Amino acid sequence: MSSQKINSLIDLNLTQYSGQTSQSPWRHNSMENIDKFDELIYLKVPSIIDGLDDKTINLNGLPVLLNLSQDKDNINGFEYTYSLPQKVEKQAFSIGQDNLSKKELQSIEREIDSNLNNIYDLEFDLEKFYEFLLEDEKLAPSVDFCKGLRLFIAKDPFECIISSICSANNSIARWTASIDKIKLNWGEKVEFDEGMFYGFPSPKDFLDFYETPIEQSEADGRRYEVDCYTKNLKSCGVGYRAPYMKKASQMLIDEIDMNDVSKMAYDEAFDLILRLPGVGPKVADCILLYGFGFQEAFPSDVWIKRIVSHLYFDGEDISADKTREFGIERFGDYAGYAQLYLFHYARKSGLMDEIKNK
DNA sequence: CATCAGGCCCTCA
DNA sequence: TGAGGGCCTGAT
Numbered sequence: 001m002s003s004q005k006i007n008s009l010i011d012l013n014l015t016q017y018s019g020q021t022s023q024s025p026w027r028h029n030s031m032e033n034i035d036k037f038d039e040l041i042y043l044k045v046p047s048i049i050d051g052l053d054d055k056t057i058n059l060n061g062l063p064v065l066l067n068l069s070q071d072k073d074n075i076n077g078f079e080y081t082y083s084l085p086q087k088v089e090k091q092a093f094s095i096g097q098d099n100l101s102k103k104e105l106q107s108i109e110r111e112i113d114s115n116l117n118n119i120y121d122l123e124f125d126l127e128k129f130y131e132f133l134l135e136d137e138k139l140a141p142s143v144d145f146c147k148g149l150r151l152f153i154a155k156d157p158f159e160c161i162i163s164s165i166c167s168a169n170n171s172i173a174r175w176t177a178s179i180d181k182i183k184l185n186w187g188e189k190v191e192f193d194e195g196m197f198y199g200f201p202s203p204k205d206f207l208d209f210y211e212t213p214i215e216q217s218e219a220d221g222r223r224y225e226v227d228c229y230t231k232n233l234k235s236c237g238v239g240y241r242a243p244y245m246k247k248a249s250q251m252l253i254d255e256i257d258m259n260d261v262s263k264m265a266y267d268e269a270f271d272l273i274l275r276l277p278g279v280g281p282k283v284a285d286c287i288l289l290y291g292f293g294f295q296e297a298f299p300s301d302v303w304i305k306r307i308v309s310h311l312y313f314d315g316e317d318i319s320a321d322k323t324r325e326f327g328i329e330r331f332g333d334y335a336g337y338a339q340l341y342l343f344h345y346a347r348k349s350g351l352m353d354e355i356k357n358k
Numbered sequence: 359c360a361t362c363a364g365g366c367c368c369t370c371a
Numbered sequence: 372t373g374a375g376g377g378c379c380t381g382a383t
Contacts, residue, residue, distance in 0.1 A: 019364080168365045174381065239379025244366085280366045301364040319373090320365085343364085 003069075004109060007077040008122045011148030012037040012070045015120065018344055021167050021299075022154035022290035024176035024183075029067055029194075037070040037078070042190065042197035043155050045111035063190045064112060065197060075148035082112060085190050121151040121293075124337075132334055138311045139338065142345035149344060151336060153290055157258050159200040160291030165244050165278040167286070174237060181236035206249035209233045209242075244278025251276060262292045269294060281324060289336045298327030298335040306355045307346045 016025065016039070026039045044061040063085055070078035117123060126148070133139045154160035162182070166175040186205055187198035210232050233242040252258060256276070261269050269292065273284045285299035298304075300323040308323050309316060318326075331338040346352040 021364080165366095169363070169378080170365085170380085171363045171382080174363080177381095234379080237380060241366095241379075278366065282365060286364095299364085303364055 003079045003081045004113070005077060005079050006113070006116060006122070008120075009076055009126050009148055010078065010120055010122065010150050011075040012039075012068060012078055012120075013072060014146070014149045014344075015152050018149060018152070018340065019172050020152040020290055020340070021164050021286040022152055022160050023163060024179045027195075027197075029069075035072050037068065037072060039068055040194060040197075041066045041068065042192075042199075043115055044199070045108060045115060062108065062111075063197075064108065065192045065194060066112065066116075067194075080112075080116070082108075083192055083194070085192050115155070118293075119153050119155060121153055124150065124295075126150070129334060129337055133338075133341065139341065139345075141349065142341040145345045145348045146341045149340065151290070151295070151340060153293060156200055157261070157287075157291040158203060158252065161248060161252070161273075161276070161279075161287050162200075162206075162245055164283045164286045164291070165241055165248060165276075166238055168241070168278065168280070168283050178236045178238050182233075185236070186231075203249040203252045206233075206246055207253075209246060241278055244276075248276040248278060261288075266294050266296050270297075281321065285324070289339075295336040296328060296333050298324050298331065298339050300324040300327065300339075303343060303346070303352065304339055307342050307351070310351070310355055311342075 016037070026041045029038045029040050042063065042065050044063050064082050065085075066080050066082050068078055068080045130143050133143050154163075159179075163175065163179050166178050183198040183200055186201040186209075190197050190199070208231060233245060238245065256272060261272065264272065266288065269288055270284055273279060273287050274281070276284075279287065282299055282301050285297040288294040289297040289299060300308075300320045302320075304327075305318065305320050305323045308326060309318050312326065312330075327335050327339060346355070
């Protein structure tokens, strides 16, 4: 398999490990070379691909495994290879192909490129954004610390919603571990030569999950205890967020169509997402930014609050709500990126430690 | 054994 | 309308 090239300014390592609240990290392909970003991601490309003889072939969401690699001293692009699981290749056999044709492979590659464009926000003009940053005295230093950092957009909005609910009042290590457990327990399994990979359960799947290891049930007029450990959300370490996740899933089935959200204006989408249980202003903005691509969102957690307070309000203690209003007002369509750059600039420059010790 | 972690929910002025 | 207490859980 020849490797494909993407030519865009991006630092994969920085982007991947900047702790953005959209998805748990991917899987290292090799730990041997630390000077190289070398990771595997499993995703599904859209279902229809162009086949031979002007026919289209429905592979119903073709699973592909991508191996992305980038030398850490070259952030002007990256390369990837991809592989398909044996199971799906057999589906191709069943529709009369003894292998995928060149045309079909090209179609798949186009879809992969399109997915990578979305996930890494590659259409975003970083150079233009840097001009914007340099005009702001406070933001200007961030350019040197964050060169090549891009938004890391979720593959799946629902996964992003659950991940974001999970991240509230939590540590990065814990919420990512919980999400990994959920995928391991209940995600669709797809086997590649490189190993087993897992999808994320659907909203409907979540309705079947229990909130505690033992639940009371009633039948024949009497109560008894049911061992539901195997479908127990709390066994994934999500704690009191388990009922939030279940109720949110129910609402996403009954009353909120995720397909509508991206068509809405930001304010309207914000109010809608805010109705989900376990979702406050900060989590709502994370969902809109990382799950739906609303770049005018300004997720305001305690750190952004402290940073904004320090840089723009002379250290005066301001509320998270006021921080959010400030970010949206001041940075406009760049709010999401400004938040990302502020956070990592503060972390890398030592500003965060300085504020913390106050 | 406390404390705390990239908030949210609920209660009560 | 907003301030403040309590909270699953696992790491330190």
